[in-house]
Amino acid sequence: DSGVTQTPKHLITATGQRVTLRCSPRSGDLSVYWYQQSLDQGLQFLIHYYNGEERAKGNILERFSAQQFPDLHSELNLSSLELGDSALYFCASSVALGLGAYEQYFGPGTRLTVT
């Protein structure tokens, strides 16, 4: 158990709909990273939040947005869903090891199926 929690575990929805994925980082970690993993694209970085502020954006579509709340949990909102959005979505929190070194701990993921 990494200490990172994600809900729900599975989500099935129709095209055009909107869903919200939730993540809580490990106790004491201020960072949350969101990733998308599909069969043909591998693990793709979407967005990074640190203590409520957006720090970095990756390959995140405009239909997707995220936020981190004062209690440090984060939500990833996916709207106008398309079949191609079906994937595993992971969040991770990180710990700094010093001298620019970091390691990330991943949650169990949310499997999104768009029908």
Place this chain on the structure above:
Amino acid sequence: TQLLEQSPQFLSIQEGENLTVYCNSSSVFSSLQWYRQEPGEGPVLLVTVVTGGEVKKLKRLTFQFGDARKDSSLHITAAQPGDTGLYLCAGARAGGTSYGKLTFGQGTILTVHP
């Protein structure tokens, strides 16, 4: 452009064989992690290497960080069916404002047959 090239992409071996997975880049990393992921589950951190030339051992797994901190390898001795899974390397770039963002390799799918 893939910043971390991981090879091989697929590896199918018999129980008891040894194997090595490589992770190469032209960039310098402050740290490099190896993860193992099973289908439908999140990547699980195996090890973090930080110092150039560092070697870490985890039972039958040996991890090495290149002297220049641009590459790494994972060696498994006497592989077992329980080692089957997706192995991912990931690096934190040195300098800049990466804030801990990791760059992932494409992954190596390892299958160990009994």
